[in-house]
Amino acid sequence: MQEIYYIREIEQLKVISDPLRIKIMWELIDEAKTGKMLADILEVPAPKIHYHLKEMERVRLLTVERTEEKNGIIQKFYRPVAKSFSIEEILPDQRHAVKDELSDALKENILVSLDKTKSMIRKLDPEVLSHTDSPLKFGYSHLKLSPEQLKQLHEMSKEISELISEFKKNETEDGEMYHYLMLSFPLKETPYPEEGMD
Numbered sequence: 370m371q372e373i374y375y376i377r378e379i380e381q382l383k384v385i386s387d388p389l390r391i392k393i394m395w396e397l398i399d400e401a402k403t404g405k406m407l408a409d410i411l412e413v414p415a416p417k418i419h420y421h422l423k424e425m426e427r428v429r430l431l432t433v434e435r436t437e438e439k440n441g442i443i444q445k446f447y448r449p450v451a452k453s454f455s456i457e458e459i460l461p462d463q464r465h466a467v468k469d470e471l472s473d474a475l476k477e478n479i480l481v482s483l484d485k486t487k488s489m490i491r492k493l494d495p496e497v498l499s500h501t502d503s504p505l506k507f508g509y510s511h512l513k514l515s516p517e518q519l520k521q522l523h524e525m526s527k528e529i530s531e532l533i534s535e536f537k538k539n540e541t542e543d544g545e546m547y548h549y550l551m552l553s554f555p556l557k558e559t560p561y562p563e564e565g566m567d
Contacts, residue, residue: 374451
């Protein structure tokens with residue numbers, strides 16, 4: 370499996386721009402699964418899941434990792450072609466053609482990642498949270514940024530992402546597993562106006 374796959378075709382962009390397909394991708398990143406397994410996990414009818422799997426396989430976003438025979442039926446186990454996908458090489462006019470669908474898909478991607486983060490936080494060992502030198506680090510802020518400041522943050526985020534990718538390539542067996550999440554987006558209004566009131 371590749372680390373990152375750059376989506377370059379408008380047809381791939383159209384296919385991936387579906388919230389359910391985003392959920393399917395998330396379920397397949399860590400472990401190959403069959404359509405039946407996905408249907409049970411996502412609580413979606415199996416025929417609908419199979420349709421979406423076929424569409425993603427058709428445009429080369431998914432692949433069949435292996436097959437197994439069970440009760441005379443060949444089961445296909447699917448995996449994404451990469452651990453992550455990028456649309457940065459798609460031209461602006463191509464993005465505009467599926468603007469609404471892409472927006473919904475990106476929102477769903479963020480929401481699924483937040484759900485998975487919440488799930489992992491709930492399972493944290495209490496010991497991780499009970500010490501002043503806890504390895505748990507988090508930040509939360511709303512702030513007004515100038516174009517130059519935003520550019521600086523984007524450059525720093527890119528450096529951190531590249532560093533994480535490098536670390537992943539050189540993982541050691543004795544290392545400790547960590548979860549890392551970065552998220553920022555522009556707001557049209559102050560989310561909690563009362564925060565600034567006395």
